[in-house]
Amino acid sequence: MTPIYLNLLELGKNKIKRILVTHTHPDHSPGAKVLADKLKIPMMGRLVAKDDSRQDRTFKPDQVLNHGDIIKTDEYTIEVIHTPGHASNHLCYLIAEEETMLTGDHIMNGSTVVIAHPDGSMRQYLDSLTLLKNYKFNRIGPGHGDFLGDPFAVVDWIIAHRLERESKVVEKLQLISPCNSNTLVKEVYDDVDERLHPIALWSLEAHLTKLLEDKVAVFDSDQQAWSLN
Ligand SMILES: [Zn+2]
Numbered sequence: 152m153t154p155i156y157l158n159l160l161e162l163g164k165n166k167i168k169r170i171l172v173t174h175t176h177p178d179h180s181p182g183a184k185v186l187a188d189k190l191k192i193p194m195m196g197r198l199v200a201k202d203d204s205r206q207d208r209t210f211k212p213d214q215v216l217n218h219g220d221i222i223k224t225d226e227y228t229i230e231v232i233h234t235p236g237h238a239s240n241h242l243c244y245l246i247a248e249e250e251t252m253l254t255g256d257h258i259m260n261g262s263t264v265v266i267a268h269p270d271g272s273m274r275q276y277l278d279s280l281t282l283l284k285n286y287k288f289n290r291i292g293p294g295h296g297d298f299l300g301d302p303f304a305v306v307d308w309i310i311a312h313r314l315e316r317e318s319k320v321v322e323k324l325q326l327i328s329p330c331n332s333n334t335l336v337k338e339v340y341d342d343v344d345e346r347l348h349p350i351a352l353w354s355l356e357a358h359l360t361k362l363l364e365d366k367v368a369v370f371d372s373d374q375q376a377w378s379l380n
Pocket of ligand 1: 258
């Protein structure tokens with residue numbers, strides 16, 4: 152067992168009663184299973200998306216959680232919020248007493264969240280960000296990075312940043328379409344290190360899919376080319 156597990160076991164000795172899983176990407180749920188088995192406690196979360204190869208297929212929640220579920224103990228009240236976008240089965244958890252939103256990979260500190268189509272959806276991601284603004288909390292506990300204060304400013308910034316990128320996709324399509332996504336990624340992400348373009352391509356395709364749904368863009372499957380409608 153690695154030091155991080157040993158630390159968690161030590162810190163949580165006789166205290167950890169259940170594990171709330173945010174989603175089933177391979178850097179999240181497999182670790183929960185190790186702890187759950189060791190402590191003989193239940194894992195709670197949502198089922199693995201069937202048609203996504205990037206998921207931890209071994210994950211089997213002892214209890215399936217749904218949007219609006221409340222987990223109440225003597226110590227805390229946690230509300231379950233379904234936030235599809237990064238992953239279709241993604242959940243955020245609001246600890247009411249702490250006014251803290253645990254956001255998993257929905258909001259990270261220090262890196263941009265990858266939206267990989269088809270399980271990831273840019274439209275759902277933006278809707279799920281807006282959804283968070285209906286809740287009362289004053290800090291974000293992300294799945295990667297330290298706590299974030301001023302949560303509503305963070306949410307607004309992410310939405311604005313994504314919409315700005317979407318505008319850039321439209322702007323570049325105006326200039327160079329018809330073109331395929333490999334050509335487009337170099338233009339739309341010209342401010343990002345080229346080594347990250349393979350990952351940016353996932354987000355670009357999520358943007359393009361949203362633009363297709365919005366009837367702003369069209370896709371020619373014979374030519375594998377995108378252009379504006
Ligand atoms: Zn993830």
